[in-house]
Each structure stands twice: as C-alpha cells, then as structure tokens.
Amino acid sequence: MNIDSKKYKMYIDGEFIDSSSGETFDNINPLTGKVINSVPKATAEDVERALDAARTAQKNWKKVPSNERGDYLFKIADAILEHADEFAQIISEEVGKVLAQAKRRS
Known part of the structure; x- marks a missing residue:
C-alpha cells in the first residue's frame, strides 16, 4: 500500500x-x-x-418532527455542496472519471 x-x-x-x-x-x-x-x-x-x-x-x-428532519436534510445537502470539489476529486481518482464529468451536476 x-x-x-x-x-x-x-x-x-x-x-x-x-x-x-x-x-x-x-x-x-x-x-x-x-x-x-x-x-x-x-x-x-x-x-x-x-x-x-x-x-x-x-x-x-x-x-422526530418532519420539519426538523427536513432541517437535518438541508444541512446535509449544504455540506455536500460545500465539499463538491473534494467529492469530484475522489470520484475521479476512484473510477477514472474525467474531473469535469465528476463535477457535473445533473
């Protein structure tokens, strides 16, 4: 390794x-x-x-009340978007995807 x-x-x-x-x-x-x-x-x-x-x-x-669950999910979504470039880099390295494609949001 x-x-x-x-x-x-x-x-x-x-x-x-x-x-x-x-x-x-x-x-x-x-x-x-x-x-x-x-x-x-x-x-x-x-x-x-x-x-x-x-x-x-x-x-x-x-x-947990649905509005509170929704708040948690929005926080998770915000964290994912905040780290989108890091996730794209990981995807690119792990599967060989071109970085621009890994960054694409669809």
Whole structure:
C-alpha cells in the first residue's frame, strides 16, 4: 500500500470500526495503478450489525418532527455542496472519471 494512502473504517452504530475479520480492500486508481486508500472488507456479521443499528436508529428518527428532519436534510445537502470539489476529486481518482464529468451536476 502507498504510504500516502488513507485507511478508512466503517461507521456503524455511531462509531468508526474495522471489519470484524480485520481484512481490507485496496482501492486502486485505474489511471495510475496506485493504491488510493484501503477500506474494510465487511463480513456478514458486520452487515448484520449495521442493519440492526439502522433499524434502531429508524425507530428514533421517525419520532422526530418532519420539519426538523427536513432541517437535518438541508444541512446535509449544504455540506455536500460545500465539499463538491473534494467529492469530484475522489470520484475521479476512484473510477477514472474525467474531473469535469465528476463535477457535473445533473
């Protein structure tokens, strides 16, 4: 793995964790062939844990008034737009898409 590449974790039930197997995938830039980052290889156990956490979170989320849920979604949308250039760069590196196309909003 490239020394400059990042190692990511899974976000499950409010915490960043490694795969229960400890295994990872290297994400390779198709243009350069270099490792961009490493991501956890989720196991069936990890998926079940994530699904259980999502089901629990949904029970609480549905109790939040719709206007408040809408406010959260607008904040998320604003954050995505604020970081659009970073996301486009990631898309370009991970899938080999031309940066201008990765930035296109459709």
